[in-house]
Amino acid sequence: MRRAELEAYLHRHIPISVALGVRVREASPDRVALTVPLEPNLNHQFTAFGGSVAALGILAGWTLLHLRLRSEGIRARSVIQTSEARFLSPVHGPFRAVAAAPESGAWERFLATIERRGRGRLRLQARIDEGGLERALLTGSYVSFAGEAD
Numbered sequence: 001m002r003r004a005e006l007e008a009y010l011h012r013h014i015p016i017s018v019a020l021g022v023r024v025r026e027a028s029p030d031r032v033a034l035t036v037p038l039e040p041n042l043n044h045q046f047t048a049f050g051g052s053v054a055a056l057g058i059l060a061g062w063t064l065l066h067l068r069l070r071s072e073g074i075r076a077r078s079v080i081q082t083s084e085a086r087f088l089s090p091v092h093g094p095f096r097a098v099a100a101a102p103e104s105g106a107w108e109r110f111l112a113t114i115e116r117r118g119r120g121r122l123r124l125q126a127r128i129d130e131g132g133l134e135r136a137l138l139t140g141s142y143v144s145f146a147g148e149a150d
Helices: 003-013 016-020 050-071 105-119
Strands: 023-027 031-036 076-087 095-100 121-128 133-146
Touching: 003 016, 003 023, 003 050, 016 050, 016 133, 023 050, 031 050, 031 121, 031 133, 050 076, 050 095, 050 133
Parallel strands: none
Antiparallel strands: 023 031, 031 095, 076 133, 095 121, 121 133
C-alpha cells in the first residue's frame, strides 16, 4: 500500500487521524512513521497534549501491524488492548511516531497463535520524537482477530 493510499485509509476509517492532522511519512511492513503538526494538538501550556502524543503512538503501532498482516495475506481485525506512555519531555513543535517491526520470534509466535486460536496478541513500541529528539515512548498490546478485515 502506498503512503497516500494508507493516509486516505486512516483518514476514512479512523477519524481521529484527521483531527490530529496525521500524515504518513513512511509505510512498510517493517517501519511506519506518522507525523502531525503541533497546532491541532496543543494543550493549555502551548505544548503537545499528552492524549495526542499517546494517540499518535497507538496509531503508528496499529498501522504497522495492519501493514504486516496485509503483507502476509492475513485477513484480521486489530485493536489496541492496553497501552503505556512514558512522557520524557514536552513537545514544542511538529512531532512524529515511529513504530518498527518486532523481533522475528515475537512475530512468529503471534502468527502461530492466530492460526491456532483465531486471535493473537502482540506488543509493539512507538518512539515519539520532535526534531530527532525522543520525547515519549508508547508501548501497546494489540489483539488481532483472524478472518475479519480492517
